[in-house]
Amino acid sequence: MTGTLFGLGIGPGDPDLITLKALKRLQSAPVLAYPALEDGDSLARAIVSPHLTARKIEIAIRIPMTIERAPAQAAYDLAAADIGGHLEKGEDVAVLCEGDPFFYGSFMYLFGRIAEKYKVEVIPGVSSLTACATSLQSPLSARNDILTVLPAPLPSEILRERLLETDSAAIMKVGRHFARVRDVIFDLGLEGNARYIERATMENERILPLADVPEDAAPYFSMILIHKRGQAWK
Amino acid sequence: MTGTLFGLGIGPGDPDLITLKALKRLQSAPVLAYPALEDGDSLARAIVSPHLTARKIEIAIRIPMTIERAPAQAAYDLAAADIGGHLEKGEDVAVLCEGDPFFYGSFMYLFGRIAEKYKVEVIPGVSSLTACATSLQSPLSARNDILTVLPAPLPSEILRERLLETDSAAIMKVGRHFARVRDVIFDLGLEGNARYIERATMENERILPLADVPEDAAPYFSMILIHKRGQAWK
Numbered sequence A, B: 001m002t003g004t005l006f007g008l009g010i011g012p013g014d015p016d017l018i019t020l021k022a023l024k025r026l027q028s029a030p031v032l033a034y035p036a037l038e039d040g041d042s043l044a045r046a047i048v049s050p051h052l053t054a055r056k057i058e059i060a061i062r063i064p065m066t067i068e069r070a071p072a073q074a075a076y077d078l079a080a081a082d083i084g085g086h087l088e089k090g091e092d093v094a095v096l097c098e099g100d101p102f103f104y105g106s107f108m109y110l111f112g113r114i115a116e117k118y119k120v121e122v123i124p125g126v127s128s129l130t131a132c133a134t135s136l137q138s139p140l141s142a143r144n145d146i147l148t149v150l151p152a153p154l155p156s157e158i159l160r161e162r163l164l165e166t167d168s169a170a171i172m173k174v175g176r177h178f179a180r181v182r183d184v185i186f187d188l189g190l191e192g193n194a195r196y197i198e199r200a201t202m203e204n205e206r207i208l209p210l211a212d213v214p215e216d217a218a219p220y221f222s223m224i225l226i227h228k229r230g231q232a233w234k
Helices: A020-028 A043-051 A070-088 A107-114 A128-135 A156-164 A175-187 B020-028 B043-051 B070-088 B107-114 B128-135 B156-164 B175-187
Strands: A004-009 A031-036 A057-062 A093-097 A119-123 A147-151 A168-172 A194-198 A206-208 A222-227 B004-009 B031-036 B057-062 B093-097 B119-123 B147-151 B168-172 B194-198 B206-208 B222-227
Touching: A004 A020, A004 A070, A004 A107, A004 B128, A020 A043, A020 A093, A020 A119, A020 B020, A031 A043, A031 A070, A043 A093, A057 A070, A070 A093, A070 A107, A093 A107, A107 A119, A128 A168, A128 A222, A128 B004, A147 A156, A156 A168, A156 A175, A175 A222, B004 B020, B004 B070, B004 B107, B020 B043, B020 B093, B020 B119, B031 B043, B031 B070, B043 B093, B057 B070, B070 B093, B070 B107, B093 B107, B107 B119, B128 B168, B128 B222, B147 B156, B156 B168, B156 B175, B175 B222
Parallel strands: A004 A093, A004 A119, A031 A057, A031 A093, A147 A168, B004 B093, B004 B119, B031 B057, B031 B093, B147 B168
Antiparallel strands: A147 B147, A168 A222, A194 A206, A194 A222, B168 B222, B194 B206, B194 B222
């Protein structure tokens, strides 16, 4: 009997936004894996740390922060081999995933490497998308609204076209693209309908008017929500 | 001191997909409100029923199932007045929201009526969007993918245009629109990239190949996910 790989959505940052289902798997799995920086720091592990009640075998998946894909691919290959070793021994492995595992999550790279050979169960989590909307007290979408999720690194022309054609938009991973994205929003006259938030539900969450966000200071975990009716329920 | 209205995202159906944060508010609020059919049946209340440990005052918000908006608006007016009465007495009120309160949720109609006068706290939940993806073992989006959420009642021509321009799509609330939506997908040659699911994470969850879904049998809680690369992580 081989073990099962559990991909746990642990939510956007507030430790209490984990689900009961993910919490049970977190506490029962003997092996815990999570993405980490090259120095070993892991936001995902920090989020669940209040819930860790027993010592576990821990696997930090150290992802090199480079533009090239090969080093990250090599890190996932290594992690998949390490995790596979535990699964072969019949040990379940829980992998921590910030937000939801399948919504722009790095878990899918492990999933792609492991699901053909071992049993994998994925537990959905609260995504940053809905966490940002609730922190902003700004409903995302209602009735027959089209909602478009746009990663900020996309070219400005693509952002502009897609913003023109949607009722509601979430621009994710704003970070160092902030000034360019803000300019697109102002050019379209949508600044009155846009709301900016950083690190939703974390202790250092911050909400700012779009015009007041300092250039070059938006973190990776920042998002801009836009609804063309201003308030989705109108 | 007036009470606080808590909008609780209770997740997509599996009672264990509620968050710790929503569970605490569910158990501490003396008044519980939830959407219900005209005969009083409530899916939201059924989802949380395993977690209800004490008697509460309950408010069933009976939403008439009509195309016109006025009767539903009148039901929300009535519920807002009833809830406001409890908030005035200093009692907290928890409103149950299937999935996430601000992702195509009816909670926003109460929010729009109450937030200007009383304190409102919204707790995000696992949405049907990510629940369907995890049940299908099919990642929604990766890297710089554009993800478009499309309500199935939209005209076929709009669905077609938006499907042409996105990397990934979730077509929600398929229900009685199934045959028309399926035809759009086949016309675009996307049937090999489309996955169908009903009632994700509920006991009667069902996954079917698109070609095998009987016409006129898709429930309201059905979704079709499409990713143009087939697998998001490729």
